[in-house]
Each structure stands twice: as structure tokens, then as C-alpha cells.
Amino acid sequence: MMESFVYQAAPMRVVFGSGRLADLAAELDRLGVKRALVLTTDQQKSHGEQIAALIGDRAAGVYAGAVMHTPVDVTELAMQQVKALQADGIVAVGGGSTIGLGKAIALRTDLPQIVVPTSYAGSEMTPILGETREGLKTTQSSPKILPETVIYDVDLTRTLPPAFAVTSGVNAIAHAVEALYARDANPVVSLMAEEGIRLFAGALPKLAAGEDNAAARDDALRAAWLCGACLGAVGMGLHHKLCHTLGGAFNLPHAETHTVILPHAMAYNTPAVPVAAARVARALGAGQAAQGLFDLTQGLGAKVALRDLGMPKDGIERATDLAVSNAYWNPRPLERDAIRDLIARAWAGDPPVMAEALR
Secondary structure: OOOOOOOOOOOOEEEEEOOHHHHHHHHHHHHOOOOEEEEEEHHHHHHHHHHHHHHHHHEEEEEEEEOOOOEHHHHHHHHHHHHHOOOOEEEEEEOHHHHHHHHHHHHHHOOOEEEEEOOOOOHHHOOEEEEEEOOEEEEEEOHHHOOOEEEEEHHHHOOOOHHHHHHHHHHHHHHHHHHHOOOOOOHHHHHHHHHHHHHHHHHHHHHHOOOOOHHHHHHHHHHHHHHHHHHHHOOOOHHHHHHHHHHHHHOOOHHHHHHHHHHHHHHHHHHHOHHHHHHHHHHHOOOOHHHHHHHHHHHOOOOOOHHHHOOOOOHHHHHHHHHHHOOOOOOOOOOHHHHHHHHHHHHHOOOOOOHHHHO
16 A cells, blocks of 8 residues: 655755864854854853854854753843844754753744754754743744754764763664654654664664774764654654653653653553564664663663652652643553553663553
8 A cells, every 4th residue: 555644854954974063164154143152061161162262253152051951041041141242143062951952042033053963862953942941841843943054073972971872872762763653754754763773773882882983973973863853854752751741840861861761652652553663673683672672771781760860759640640631642542550650660660561561
């Protein structure tokens, strides 16, 4: 039977390779940016200052206040700097926290953005912004949010700590996994998703071992691009909803939360999406998707329990209520008791259990 689908590519420029950070000034010129505000986290402030020095008089300044989950009050402080420095563009250097702040500013100002990722977050490829206000994380989409240019310089990932490379990579794998069973899935995105998972499955063990392996770094960054493109092209489901809920409600670290939840969300949805699950398993080189994801993360030395990320046990009920409170699409309907069991197993660090076995 012929398959019907819709595929729409994001209007974005990607510059990929070793040493491509040197193209930043030319990319600013292409966008007509004369006073770029460089964004980083406090931990990457020195990196932001190096970027500012690289682009010289095109730099309006450095704002090093980005934090995870993109709190609205932090964005408001950054907006004050945008206005005070009369910035006409943004350069976001870092991972998901910095990229999120850049998107939040762009949404409010429509300033052009260039993103220079130093992790595998993937959010640079999407028109989606998640913001947190008073412990509640909400998402929205707008053409203003999508960066105009992404510079993937493989050399910038050389200093990525192995533990963070692992969780950042599994976070990206989650985008591809959910893309394979998305309501608006299509053959093009599915090809990108499976290839992204396959590349990560091969590269992450080498990076976790601390190898200075140029081929593995290249594969991982290509995989991050592919998985991020999946996130930007199709809708997500239970996994991303749970991670946003847990992160916003308990201030849990973003990538680590994705790493813990992914095998359990895959187990929950597998009965409803056997073809997608088989593709995930094939990409991992595993016999079964959910267990394969759990074995991958555990084998890479990542934390596999929400309690180890700081979530209290008495938060399980609250997280369950939040997860089922708002209707959203998922290939398997949300069942409160099963969702609670999923969160409880993730909290304890137990292996994933297929949905039928939970009954």
C-alpha cells in the first residue's frame, strides 16, 4: 500500500566540520548582524569571551546567565542586556540551556540567531521553546524561535566531559526514538532517526571511555544534527512530556532526566508501535528496544534512577498527576496507573517492563 505523508524542511543554514567556528564572522555578516550578544552559561563564560574576541567589534558583549529549563526571570534579565547593549543579533554558544535562552530572546525580539552547539542537545534544530515559570514548564512553537544558522564545529566537542557526552547523546537519541512513532512521522524523518540512533550507539561507548577519537566525535555530532532535525520536523509524545514535567516540577537536570526516562517510555509505547520499536532495536543492535536502551545507558555508566538525580519519592504521585493532567497525543493512550508504575520504576532505577507485564 502506498504511504501518504507530509514532509516540510526547516529553513535553516547548517555549517558543519572541523574548524568551522572560523566562519562565524562571515555568517554574522551574511545575516547583517553588527552587534551580536554572545550567550553562555556561567560555566562557559570564558568560552563566550573567546568567541567575542574572535568576532571583534561585531560583539556587543557577553551574557553568561543561561541556566537549565529557561526560567522566564533569567530571560527577562537577558532582555535588559539586549536593550542596554543595543544588540541586533544573538550568538548562543553551548548546550540546551544557552540555546533555550537564545530562543527565548528571539521569540520576544525576532533577532537573528546563530547557534554554536558544544553538546548534542539538538534543540538548535527546532522552532520549539520550553520555558519555566514557577515550577511549571510549558512549550511553544514559532518561526521566530528557529535559529537562522547553526555552526557545528566538531573541534568544540573535544573537551566535552565523557559523562556529559553520554547523557547529552541519549537525550538526542530520545528525539529520534519518538520521531519514529510520531503522529506525523514520514519516511524521510524516519531514515534520519534510525541513522542518528545507529551513529550514537557506535560513538557513545568510545566517548564514554574517554577516547580522543575524532571519528567518534564526528559521528556523534552528525547524529546530534540528525536527531535534532527529527525533533524539529515532527511531534513528540510521552517521553518528552514526562521529561518536561519532571524537569520543571523538581528542577532535575535535563539531559540526565531524558537518559533515565527513555527506556521506560519506550517500554510503555512498544505494544502500540511494534514497527518503530523494531527499528530502534535494529539501530541499537539489540534484541528489544526498551531493554536495549536501558542496557546502553547503564553500560555507558549513566545514572538510571530519578532518585539519584534528586527527585523525592513522594514526588511520584505529583509527577503522575501532572503527566496525565493535560491531553496530548501519544501512540498509546495514557493510563494513570501504568504511568505511575513507569515513573516509580524510573525513580528506583529498575529495568523497563513491557506494558502487558505491568497488568
